[in-house]
Structures are given as C-alpha cells and as structure tokens.
Amino acid sequence: MGTTLTETIEQTPARRTTPTPGAMTRRPNWLGGLAGWLWLGIVVVPIYWIVITSFKAQATYYADNPFALPSDPTLDNYVLVIQSDFVQYFVNSVIVTVGAVAPAVVFSFMAAFAIVRGGSGRFLRLTNSLFLMGLAIPLQATIIPIYLIIIRLHLYDTLLAMILPSIAFAIPLSVLVLANFIRDVPKELFESMRIDGAGTWVQLWRLAFPLTRPAVVTVTIYNALHVWNNFLLPLILTQDPSKRTLPLALWNFQGEYSVNVPAVLASVVLTTLPILTLYVLGRRQLLSGLTAGFGK
C-alpha cells in the first residue's frame, strides 16, 4: 500500500513527461475516446448551467434559453446568498475543518509512529486492530449514540460537537496510510538518531515527519475534503442556524428559496469555490489526496 500510494503521488507527473509512448498509442482507442467525450459532456453541461444561471436575474431566468449566456448578467444572487449569513457558515466550516483535521493528522501520525516503531507489543497491536476494524464499518451507523454522547456532554449546538466525531472518523484510514509510509523510513536512521541521544519525540518530528511529508499532505487533503463536505454531523448535532456549516446551510437555503433557482445555484457556486480554488492551485496533489490509500 505504501509503495502504491507513493507511486500515485510521485510518479504520475514523471510518467506524463516521459517520451516513451504508452502501451495504447499504436491504435486509436475509439470506444475510450467516445466514452471520454460523452463523460466530458455529462460533467460539463450541468456545471456550465450552474455557473451561467447563477448570474441570471430571477425574472429573466424563465425567458432566456437555459444554455444561453445571461443577457443581463447580475450579481444580485450572490449578494442575496452572502446576505443570508453565508460568511458565518463559511467561518464555521473553516473552524470545524481546521479544528478536526489538524488534531486528526497529528494524533494519527503519533499513533502510526508508535505502531510502526513499537508495534510488536500487545497494546499497540490491539490498538492497530481496533483502527483496522474501524475501516470496515459504516460509521454512519454510530450517529445515534454519538448524538446521545454529545447531548450528555452538553455539547449540542456547538462546533466542537462536529469536530470530535470528525476526528474519530478520520483516524482509521489516516493511521493506516501514515503507518505504511513511516514503515518505509530506513530503521538505521532512527538508530543513528537514537545513538546521538535524540529521544522518541525528536525522532518523530525531526525524522519521520519530514521524510513522510507527501503522505501527510495527502492525508490532510483527504480528511479536509471529507470534513468540509460533511452533512450528517451538522444535521443531527446542531439546530441553531448560527452553528451551521456550508453543506447544511446550502440545504436550508434551497428549502427557503426553492423557487429562486439562480440564487440556489449561486449558493452552490459559493460553497464550492474554496475547493475549486485549491483544485486549480494543486490539482495533482488534490487528486492523489482524494484517493488516499486507494491508489493502486
């Protein structure tokens, strides 16, 4: 697993630039090409429609051809969305995402380090099996007890209520991926550091962490996308509108303005914009992040 993920991260760009023609160049792949163009249409048509419609006035929306560019482009829809506490929801989403992903990655890294460096002990082996079990179970099934726990801890309607389960949900896969990478760090490096008098903590942050940085970035992106897009936890753990995150706000906004299609689509564009910006900035890293641990 470790090596396969490294490959997705490091070799994809390299392979693109290698001059050797791939296996498939000799004869054109007609069927693949057809599927490729078909899929392009299926993806691009709705996205094009979302973007152009979000700039149309509600009044002209019905008059215009849906695929025509707006005859009288307007930002009114975006103004409406932003005036509907969008900034608050955005801030909530950022707090929950950062608040969950940073501890999740740090805790997972520490646990992965312990499992790799001392994993023959029974306690750490049990810990590892527990995390592996967490991978096989649909975690959505645990929301009722989570709801109960959050109420009993008096955390209902707080951002922390969404943060804590998000950390727990992120741990199993993060530990697995990070452990596979830490395992690839040569043991001699740890030994020589130890002989130089460096303790466990120093070995962890000065040696293992820098050497596995691509994996850390991948795991961070993967978890951040999942937390950012999570809908179920805010749905069951909040009631107060001021505690909503973006996906839940989007749903409420549609409930409120279902007739105003351009405004609903403007809210979709605005909630997606942060991730699209990241996609433009670092597409390869983001794509390898999306498939964290799954790339073969």
Add this chain to the structure above:
Amino acid sequence: MSTLVTPVPPAERQGAERGAGAGPGRERGLAWLAAPALVVFVAFGAIPLVGVLLLSFTTWDTLGTISVTGLESWRAVLSDPGLPHALWVTFLVMALSWLVQTPMSVLLGVFLAGHQRYRAVLAVFYFVPLLLSSAAIAVTYKALLDPNFGLGAGLGIELLAQDWLGEPHLALGVVIFVVSWQFIPFHTLIYQGGVRQIPRSMYEAAELDGAGRIRTFFSITLPQLKYTIITSSTLMVAGSLTFFDLIFVLTAGGPGDATRVLALDMYKRGFQANLMGHASAIAVILVLVGLALALLLRRIGGGSSSASQLDGA
C-alpha cells in the same frame, strides 16, 4: 495515560518484543504516543458502536429517559414491512450503480491511461464532481430536474420536463445517475492507476501476435485489472451503504418510500419519528450488512493480494 499501558503484563510484552528483535521496554516509551488517537477513537467510534447495539434493546424518544425494553424494538423493526423494502432499495441502488459505474470507469480509466494529446485537457474537467459535496450535488440536480423551474421546462422539451423526482421509478433512476455522476471520477482514477501498471511488453507481444484492439482489451487489460476491479467494487459496494446525504437532500427517501435506503430509514425512524430504539436496531443491521459484504467480497476476491488491498481500503 499510564493506565492504558498497564493492562499489558510486562512479561508478555517483553516476550513479544524479543520475538521481533526490539529492545525491552520500547513499547512503554511509545504507547503513550498512540493514546490521543486511541482515546478519541474509542470515545466517538468504538463506544458508539457498542452503544448502538445496547440502544437497540431500549426505548428512547430523544427527550425522556432511556428505558430497557428488551427485544421490543427488534420485534417492531423485524415485523415492519418497511425493513425488507429498505433492504431491497439499498440492494437495488448498490447493484444498479455498480452496473453503471464499473464499465464507464474502466473505459475512462483505460482512455485516460493512454496518451492522446487532448486527454490531459479533458482530465481537468473529469474530476470536478469529486470536489463537490453530496449536498451541493443533490441541491443542483434537484433544481436542474424540477419539472416547473428546471432545465426541461426552460428548454421546453416535454421529455426532459418530467416529474423526475415525483415518479418512483424515475426517482430511483435519478438517484443512480447522480450517484454515478459523483463517483465515476473517483473509480476512473483507480482504474487509470491500475492500467498504468500493466507491463507494456504484454501489449507488444499481443500486437506481434496480431491481436486487435478489442481482443487485447479482453485478453490483457481486463484480466490484468482483476485486483483493481475488486478494490474498486469493494469501495463501490461499501460506499453505497452510506449514500445518506445525497438521497436525503435529493428525494428525502421519496416519493413515498421509493428511495428509502437503509441509512435513510435509520435517520427517519430515529430523528424524525423519535423512535431511537428502532433506529438503533436498523443501525445494527446496517453494520451487519456492511461486515457481511466485506467478508463476501474478500471471499470472491480469493487470493491474498485482494485481501491485503481490502485491509487497505
């Protein structure tokens, strides 16, 4: 934190470590590093998992006290015709979305692993659905498919202006289409990676033997992708149990209960009908279905390679 370490008898710990050639007492120095992750995971992962089983033997309306009522919830849930229906809809969504996604993902993965020049340009757009949240995708398609305000009405085309989310069969079809729209890019990435690992020499040999494009695909590409297909299918099948948010926003399980999958059934019984005991029983069934599927797919996968990939997933 030391209490977490104490359950391990020192003698056994040393024995295990000697076997692996590690110095004595090493685990003692490292175990505390795993403690924060373990505490959070136990509190919000393992305990809730045990808790859901316990809650399925209780009655709780989300406000009052929780009272133990034995098998009452189970009796109610198992005799409710809603359960087999939810299982059937879950199975339909699972099977049909697999049937749509797999051929398309294989074709696109093979296509993207090739070297047509325009391919890289197309690829930029391909993966955009992966970035959107299920809520955003569902909100978009709900607006797009609205019979009065959506795309069909705007274009004035009868065929497109149907009540897509109001007719049971159409709604199920829409769910499967939207699920595929969201997840084909992810599986395309997996297949693209798989195809790139097939040795070029195999294609050269096939070409020397005069095998055509289609023959090559079925005799080399597809068999070589065996483990990729198993990985991708495992993720598709396991993932289809968790389509809660997409279906919740898109159809809320309707019309009627046409798209009421198991996860939605759990939510509605628990958080809308306030029958947490019943909902917990459904949650236990959801876990059991998930575990059964994981075991089944591991068996179908056969060899150890697929098993290790499943561990990885």
